[in-house]
Amino acid sequence: MSLPVTYADVVGAIQTLQGVAHRTPVMTSRLVNARTGCEVFFKCENFQRTGSFKFRGAYNAIAHLSSDQRLRGVLTYSSGNHAQAIALAGQLLNIATTIVMPNDAPAVKQAATQAYGAEVILYDRAEITREQLASQLAAERGSTVIPPYNHPQVIAGQGTTAHELLEDVGNLDYLLVCCGGGGLLSGCAIAAHALSPACKVIGVEPAAGDDAARSFKSKTLQTVSNPDTIADGARTPSLGDLTFPLVLHYVHDILTVTDEQLLRGLFYLWERMKLVVEPTGALAATALLEGGAIAPGARVGIILSGGNVDLQQLKHWC
Amino acid sequence: MSLPVTYADVVGAIQTLQGVAHRTPVMTSRLVNARTGCEVFFKCENFQRTGSFKFRGAYNAIAHLSSDQRLRGVLTYSSGNHAQAIALAGQLLNIATTIVMPNDAPAVKQAATQAYGAEVILYDRAEITREQLASQLAAERGSTVIPPYNHPQVIAGQGTTAHELLEDVGNLDYLLVCCGGGGLLSGCAIAAHALSPACKVIGVEPAAGDDAARSFKSKTLQTVSNPDTIADGARTPSLGDLTFPLVLHYVHDILTVTDEQLLRGLFYLWERMKLVVEPTGALAATALLEGGAIAPGARVGIILSGGNVDLQQLKHWC
Numbered sequence: 001m002s003l004p005v006t007y008a009d010v011v012g013a014i015q016t017l018q019g020v021a022h023r024t025p026v027m028t029s030r031l032v033n034a035r036t037g038c039e040v041f042f043k044c045e046n047f048q049r050t051g052s053f054k055f056r057g058a059y060n061a062i063a064h065l066s067s068d069q070r071l072r073g074v075l076t077y078s079s080g081n082h083a084q085a086i087a088l089a090g091q092l093l094n095i096a097t098t099i100v101m102p103n104d105a106p107a108v109k110q111a112a113t114q115a116y117g118a119e120v121i122l123y124d125r126a127e128i129t130r131e132q133l134a135s136q137l138a139a140e141r142g143s144t145v146i147p148p149y150n151h152p153q154v155i156a157g158q159g160t161t162a163h164e165l166l167e168d169v170g171n172l173d174y175l176l177v178c179c180g181g182g183g184l185l186s187g188c189a190i191a192a193h194a195l196s197p198a199c200k201v202i203g204v205e206p207a208a209g210d211d212a213a214r215s216f217k218s219k220t221l222q223t224v225s226n227p228d229t230i231a232d233g234a235r236t237p238s239l240g241d242l243t244f245p246l247v248l249h250y251v252h253d254i255l256t257v258t259d260e261q262l263l264r265g266l267f268y269l270w271e272r273m274k275l276v277v278e279p280t281g282a283l284a285a286t287a288l289l290e291g292g293a294i295a296p297g298a299r300v301g302i303i304l305s306g307g308n309v310d311l312q313q314l315k316h317w318c
Numbered sequence: 319m320s321l322p323v324t325y326a327d328v329v330g331a332i333q334t335l336q337g338v339a340h341r342t343p344v345m346t347s348r349l350v351n352a353r354t355g356c357e358v359f360f361k362c363e364n365f366q367r368t369g370s371f372k373f374r375g376a377y378n379a380i381a382h383l384s385s386d387q388r389l390r391g392v393l394t395y396s397s398g399n400h401a402q403a404i405a406l407a408g409q410l411l412n413i414a415t416t417i418v419m420p421n422d423a424p425a426v427k428q429a430a431t432q433a434y435g436a437e438v439i440l441y442d443r444a445e446i447t448r449e450q451l452a453s454q455l456a457a458e459r460g461s462t463v464i465p466p467y468n469h470p471q472v473i474a475g476q477g478t479t480a481h482e483l484l485e486d487v488g489n490l491d492y493l494l495v496c497c498g499g500g501g502l503l504s505g506c507a508i509a510a511h512a513l514s515p516a517c518k519v520i521g522v523e524p525a526a527g528d529d530a531a532r533s534f535k536s537k538t539l540q541t542v543s544n545p546d547t548i549a550d551g552a553r554t555p556s557l558g559d560l561t562f563p564l565v566l567h568y569v570h571d572i573l574t575v576t577d578e579q580l581l582r583g584l585f586y587l588w589e590r591m592k593l594v595v596e597p598t599g600a601l602a603a604t605a606l607l608e609g610g611a612i613a614p615g616a617r618v619g620i621i622l623s624g625g626n627v628d629l630q631q632l633k634h635w636c
Contacts, residue, residue, distance in 0.1 A: 027365075270629060271594070276593065
């Protein structure tokens with residue numbers, strides 16, 4: 001079977017992102033090592049430009065467009081980290097960007113996206129889906145749609161996260177990665193397979209939105225509808241037709257954590273490691289910290305995928 | 319005039335702390351540079367062991383004790399970061415530590431200090447001062463009191479913070495440092511004077527507890543009583559008889575920020591830089607971010623002094 005993204009694509013993305021994306025730091029913690037009995041390495045994508053790994057895939061995808069496509073601009077749908085990532089990538093490459101967002105998206109997210117120079121178009125969830133509106137607008141304008149995860153160059157870009165981590169720390173026994181649509185997970189799994197072949201790559205998703213875990217076990221694509229979880233980056237309805245075969249091929253297992261566990265993991269990262277991580281960004285760390293997932297003695301990589309939190313929300317979580 | 323701490327003491331502390339204290343990372347931010355027009359370097363002592371710079375001075379002071387003093391143990395008074403710092407330093411050097419805390423100190427702080435193996439003795443603020451109780455206990459036990467800031471080896475230890483920063487980034491035009499009792503400020507000013515002689519070192523304290531600013535301007539030691547500020551690490555009544563002459567000799571100015579400004583600075587560090595910093599730890603950054611303190615074009619060092627926050631408190635600040 002031919003897979004839609006290869007290690008060569010990840011290597012290409014590294015070249016493309018050179019000097020543009022941050023090579024984010026890898027942090028360690030005596031406390032975490034003592035608590036888990038493992039040697040743990042945290043890849044801090046909360047320090048990435050726009051506050052999440054999404055910048056890697058967005059920039060890599062836009063950089064691959066032809067000059068004709070660049071002239072006609074880029075369009076995407078997201079109210080989250082992918083929106084800001086596309087907006088900044090467009091700004092840096094001097095390409096017009098349009099972001100389709102629901103009209104109930106937080107004003108701060110609209111403002112952050114507009115601050116990077118993107119045009120924001122609001123829609124009513126009750127009237128149209130974001131995919132419908134996006135393809136309609138793209139057809140009218142001739143612009144290119146870059147979806148949040150189901151896109152080869154997006155996946156390859158996200159894979160550079162694990163590539164950097166493994167270059168910095170060497171072989172790992174496990175790599176834990178959060179999973180929404182599977183772009184980060186599949187990209188990182190491709191990189192790990194090439195650089196540290198014995199490393200088991202494990203996806204972690206919220207228990208309320210366990211479509212990827214079910215898809216992985218049944219080997220048939222499963223969906224979930226608007227799951228109730230604080231991990232807003234993992235509220236995606238399903239894996240994509242590109243990410244799913246990659247996950248099946250390269251990923252060892254997919255675990256879930258409840259929101260109650262996730263909040264404990266999140267607060268641990270904030271209070272003990274002094275890192276502002278968003279709920280989705282704490283999924284992988286939580287699977288480790290809550291115990292049971294990894295036996296002591298292992299070398300473990302954890303992707304902290306992002307840190308975009310509105311502190312006003314925190315009040316509701318304490 | 320002979321000053322109580324010299325650059326040689328700071329160099330000695332570097333040797334003592336080698337392999338024991340973390341060499342904490344220096345972080346930069348395009349956003350902050352764009353906002354201020356300066357090139358800004360943040361020294362992240364929130365990532366230091368026990369979550370603040372206090373570990374440097376505590377360890378350095380304890381490491382200088384004679385073998386006889388070590389046998390009889392160490393005692394201090396603090397409900398904050400110095401307590402945990404002394405407790406961990408004692409644990410690492412196998413020396414008994416006793417911490418005198420008010421009986422209304424948060425249970426989490428008592429527990430954190432006990433977790434490092436310290437004995438915690440509670441007292442009633444209405445009945446006795448912490449200094450009285452500490453000297454009484456020390457006399458009974460023959461143990462050595464290591465106060466939070468007014469101690470030569472504590473000051474020298476804190477100075478290693480600026481020493482590392484200047485080694486990492488080279489000459490600076492300004493170095494902004496929070497100021498409570500003046501241990502960190504005076505230690506850092508000694509290091510800056512030696513390594514980057516043209517660097518202006520500026521202390522920053524809360525407006526409600528502006529005793530150091532008044533002392534600096536009047537050249538006479540001023541005090542403040544239990545000031546109302548969220549910067550709990552800077553609620554100290556005055557500079558000490560060791561730190562005051564050092565501040566007068568080496569420091570260029572002392573500025574103040576209001577709690578309203580401090581909260582804006584704190585939230586900026588959390589939301590934009592993804593760094594968990596405690597209010598006192600955000601004083602120096604706030605003086606820069608709120609504008610007016612430093613003209614554009616300068617190379618500026620900022621000490622983020624600590625990150626110990628109980629997230630439950632955050633609810634009251636949002």
